[in-house]
Structure formats: C-alpha cells, structure tokens
Amino acid sequence: MALLALLVLLALAGPVWATWDTCRGTCGLRPMAFDHSSVAAEYSQDSDYEPLDSSDGASLDKGGAGVHPGAWPGVISVQATLENGTWHMCSGALIHPQWVLTVAQCFTRAGDISRWEVVIGATDLSQPGPEAELRHIQTLLVHQYYDPATARNNIALLELDQPVECSDYIQLGCVPDSSLAVPELKTCYMAGWRATPDSAPGPRLVLQEAKVRLIDVQLCNSSRWYGGAVHPQDLCAGYPRGGIDTCQGDSGGPLVCKDNAGDYFWLVGLASWGKGCAGAKRPGVFTSTQHFHTWIQVQLGLLPPEADAPAPEPFPSPEEEPEADSGREVNPNPDDSEDYTGVSFQQQILGKFLNLLLELLHFLKGDKA
Template identity: 65%
Template sequence: VVGGTDAQPGAWPWIVSIQDPWEIGTGHVCGGSLISPQWVLTAAHCFIEARHITMWRVVIGATQLTQLGPEAQVRNIRRLLVHEHYSNISERNDIALLELDQPVQCSYYIQLACVPDAWLRVSELTTCYISGWGSTTARSGGSTDVLQEAKVRLIDVNLCNSSQWYRGAIHTHNLCAGYPQGGIDTCQGDSGGPLMCKDNTYDHFWLVGVTSWGKGCARAKQPGVYTSTQHFYSWI
C-alpha cells in the first residue's frame, strides 16, 4: 500500500498473507480474505506461475510477518480454485478461492469477512479502506513487514473507464478505488487482498473488492482496479 499507515493488530481480522516458501524473505506473494473457517478469497493472477501450491502457506491473524505472535495461525493450501473464465491478458474474472488444509479458529484477531449479495448498494458506501503487505513505494517491488492500511474512495466506473483514465479496460465486474490525484493506492504484493467499505447503517465492514491491477501505483487518474465480490457472489 502506497501512502498508508501501519495497521493495528486485529484491525482487519480477515486479511491473510499467502506465501511461497521458495520466495526470499517472508515469502509473501499476495493477500487474501478469510470468508469461512476453511476458505480464502483472493485473486487468480497470483497463481499464474505457481508450482507445488500445496507447499505454499497461508498466514491468518498476522500484523508483522517476520514476528508472528501467538495469535497468528498458519495453514497449508489443500486446493486452488481459479475462476474458469479468468484471462491473464484482459484480467477478466480475476478471482480465486483457496481451500485450507484445516479450518482456522476465530478469535479477536481472526474473523470472517462479509461478502455482499445483490441487495447491497455498494456504490453508496463512502468509507472504504485497502490493506496489505505490498510495496509502500511505487518504484520498489517486494513486500513490507508490517501490515499497511489506507482510506480510499470508490470511483465511478464510467469515469474510471474514460479516455483520460483507463480507456475502456475496466470490466462491468470491476470497481475502481483511490483518488483522482493519486497518492494512495494498492501496489505490487497487495494483490488478492481486500477492498473494504463500512456499512452506512451498521458498524461493520463489507468485503466489496479483491485487489486486481492498476497502471503503476498511486498515479493520478490511474486508480487501483478491484474485482467486485458482489458480482461473483453466486460463484463464490
């Protein structure tokens, strides 16, 4: 996350770190969201070149990846379900599910995310956040040790698709979020993680998007692009 701040432990209790043991450092590759005790929602593009997926690990309840506290739980992946119409060229249907080898125990630090059905008016939600262990600067790749968070706004998809912005590359099942002027955005390593918006009436968050792609990070008129969870509710 570019332009974010350190998240407090337990702030986003459904966020997970998906890790490849053959990568350097913590092995963090992508984020994801726990939607049931044994299933994680994430992005399909995280697994384009993945091998030995059952050796990968999923860390739940973490804040600092190099120092997992007793509240963190680690699981392996039993199976990966990538959307059957995912395209890595157009990034259509960039959504995937991971089944964990064992269910996780919920706690103060580990909770399930709420996926909205067709009735929620997502476009009317005004208080939204992104979170992840991805790059904190647009130029450097890699991940960051302490979970980052930032407040963003949903951006009208028609504006996001306009000639000065993404020029028709945004699909009907995408959301755009960030700021017209840039400065705050998801970046490499945040993929698969959550775009979360607070309910307008009740005190809880909706998992409205899965971090998918963007042109660079935090550029003006090039906000983060997310897969709409509402659009894929029945698939999930």
C-alpha cells in the same frame, strides 16, 4: 409433521451449518479496531499518507509502524516457500473458516501449490504472534473463465487443510450479494503489506491501511482514465488526483467498506491491477466480490452448480428465427402444457416430498375423523 420436515432439512444442511458455526455465523466484525467513526474522521484526501508508489517497500503511512494488532482480522498473507526462503506472494481475505478469497493472477506460475501456505491473524509477518494461525492450501480453485491477458474474472478460492477458529484477531469477511448498493458505501479502506526498512535487525512486512473512495466505473473507464479497460465486474477505488493507491505486492488485498447503517464492514473488492502506482486518474482496479457472490456460493457447496450457469442467449426475433433442428427434443415432457418450464432435480425431489407430506396429513385427519 412440520417438525419432521424441519428435522429432514437440518439433516441435509447439517455439515454446512456446523462449519459456519465455528465463527458463530458472523462476518465483517473488527473486535480489536478503534471506534470506526473517529478513525474515518481522521482520514481524508488531504491526510498525511504517502502514495504506494515504489516497489522498494515504501510504507503507506509516514510512520511506517503499520496498523495495531487485530485491526483487520480478515486480511491474510499467501506465502510460497522457495529455495531461498519463504516469501509473501499476495493477500486475500478469510470468508469461511476453511476458505480464503483472493485473485487468480497470484497463481499464474504457482507450481507445486503444496509448498504454499496461508498466514491468518497477523499484522507483522516477521513476528506473527501467538494469535496468528498457519494453514496449508488443500485446494486451489481458479475461476474457470479467468483471462490473464485482460484480468477478467480475476478471482480464486483457497481451501485450507484445516478450518480456523475465529477470535478477536481472526474474523470472516462479508461478501455482499446483489441486494447491497455498493456504490452508496462511503467509508472504504484498502490494506496491504509494506516493509519497514528502518527497523532492526532488518525490514519487516507489516500490514498498513488507507482510506479510499469508490470511483464511478464509467468515469474510471473514460478516455483520459483507463479507456475502457475496466470490466463490468471490477471496481475502482482511490482518488482522482492519485496519492493513495495499491502497488506491487498488493494483489488480492481487500477493499472493505463500512455498512452505512451498522458497525460492520463489507468485503467489496480484491486488488487486481492498475497502471503505475498512485498516479492521477489511475486508481486501483479491484475485482468486485459482489459480482462473484453466486460463484463463491457454488464453489463452497452452498448452491448447486447450475446456479452459476452462464446467462442464456437472447431468443432471436421472429424474422431471424432459425429453422427447427429435427434432432432436438423441443419438449422433453410431451404430457405437459405448452408453457412447460424445466425444474431442477432438487426441485422435483422437494415437490414429491411436499406431496407425500400432504397425503400423510390427509391420512391423519381421516383417522381422527
């Protein structure tokens, strides 16, 4: 009977398992990257990195060549085709073979989303290469409580028209749940697309990276920094003295941190906003993906919608308790005890299923006796 129950559960979860299996259920891997420990040692706050402090395409590093192909296999480019050509609009991260995580502000005036597309697995947008994949956007899901004025809940999901196959150049990002102590992660990077004006025959948009540090949100929100503008669902990353930062065109760019115990990376943030570029006490502000882990799971169909319901209002104290509403049904099941607790429809079905299994087991044992 245990086998029967397992088969029933597999039948219910089959489509989800099949989707994730195209990338073997893995995430956070960088098959084409150099040794991470040696790379981390080369970068420091005093490294030869220039700030992202201009909108004319100044490159992140002085060489301007960008990262080597496959260095960040989960970073994608969201592009729009307009009357004057196709343009990179923002960045994002592949978190599922058919879903991309990015920021909502990228689509404030998006217009016809069918004219937008996603480039996956490229490090040079002018020459994506045979390992890159191009997909159109089938569905745009902006967070229902996104506020453009304050950048609160600045997150969105893009469903691709077809799933992609993972490779050395295409990998999934790992979104952490509440069990990961994100502030304790030490080796973090941000990535963004930068133009190379000295290249022939013209500028090329290439992917570049920089090592950054997570900055305590309370410090980031202090009066001499951002003065309370950073939300609880945000992260700050960069350096107190500036010099390395996100800038124009980096919206949605991933902030990733290496796991302290394993050789894989966590997608902890998405570039959201900032004041200026690379200034002292003005680090980049990122949407914390950990804060929206449940929301992502609900949108992907991995959790029921009620799992992401808003937190209930606190119960009033006895002296503030309002008068009873005669039209409200206090206990929907009067046969239950006073400590009645509501359960979801799925829980009710599961309970009935388990009861049937128990009855069948008792019946079989009786036959054998």
